[in-house]
Amino acid sequence: MNNADEMKNLASRKVRITELMKEKGVKATVLSPSMDMLYTTGFNTFPGERLLVAVFDDSGEVIFIVPRMYEQEVRERAVFDRILSWDDSQDPSDILDALCSEKGYAGSTVAIEDIMWFNTFDKIFSSFKQAQFVKASGIVGELRKYKTADEAEKMRKSSELAEKALGKVIPLIKVGMKENEVRDLLEAEMKQQGLTSPSFETIIGSGSNSALPHYTAGDRVLKTGDSIVIDFGGMYRGYCSDMTRTVMLGKASSEYTEVYEAVKEAQQRAVEAVKPGMKASEIDAAARSCITDKGFGEYFIHRTGHGIGMEVHEEPYISDISKAVLEPGMVFSIEPGIYLPGKFGVRIEDLVMVTETGVEVLNKFSKELIEI
Missing domain, CATH: 3.40.350.10 (Creatinase/prolidase N-terminal domain)
Structure with missing residues (x-):
């Protein structure tokens, strides 16, 4: 423009x-x-x-x-x-x-x-x-709250470039690396892809740290069997991206797989519920009820999502107490998670935009369980 x-x-x-x-x-x-x-x-x-x-x-x-x-x-x-x-x-x-x-x-x-x-x-x-x-x-x-066609296109591009960066970095994650080394690789790759800066402090939580939703990368050394929550985004022409994928370093246990699949299903149910006229609280309920029905309700400890645009957190907020009603042009995250204290956490996050007829998912990166 x-x-x-x-x-x-x-x-x-x-x-x-x-x-x-x-x-x-x-x-x-x-x-x-x-x-x-x-x-x-x-x-x-x-x-x-x-x-x-x-x-x-x-x-x-x-x-x-x-x-x-x-x-x-x-x-x-x-x-x-x-x-x-x-x-x-x-x-x-x-x-x-x-x-x-x-x-x-x-x-x-x-x-x-x-x-x-x-x-x-x-x-x-x-x-x-x-x-x-x-x-x-x-x-x-x-x-x-309402993104123009130009704003939406910038956010699509920001998400696309962030995903390309993640795709380059995941194969490089190895046992013995530190969390902050993964962060540095990801942020360098985002810049290489054309994003000007991270849109917020990159979250790389491994092992028990992955059960802390807003943990930021420290110097913990990655080990076989670690769940690694990667929550990040970048700035493109003044607009943010924000996505989360959780990967397993090694072979996933049956407990981890059960939790991962529960989060993936909850996230998908919430995405599918998005359309004009729905209440933000109903989107939260779609994800939360799925996780609760699978026995993990007490471990989903935050809202389902937040609006995003020039800032990473904006209106509307997708929570059980939100009064917002979804309208075309709104862009927000859907990011349910399950966090087992002292063990591991799993979160999956996409950005979605409300359209005249339903929903557009800005993120295309696979949500299948990735074992490195």
């Missing part, structure tokens, strides 16, 4: 944000450096102690308040209507106070970034006097 296409997308998002704000009675939406800022304006940077925010007004105007050192970057990269810059000899609260007075934000409903540095929130709280604060995810998150 060229720059003109991206600017068109940003302009469209700006219009939609304004519409949502009016629908929800929100006078202003304030975003600090984050994926939300990047998604809505085209600009992002590291959050810091200096005040840098984008204020979306319900009139449709977007005002950046930025340190002068960032002004040129914002002008070159962002969608905006006005920039109010300040330098270190000024108190940015004065600029924020003046904007709030100009726009009449006192006592209004204001959406702010869900996760924000306290010093930024403190300035906003002080300037937006008597405002009722709500989460910006109720506005920006509503847009990010």
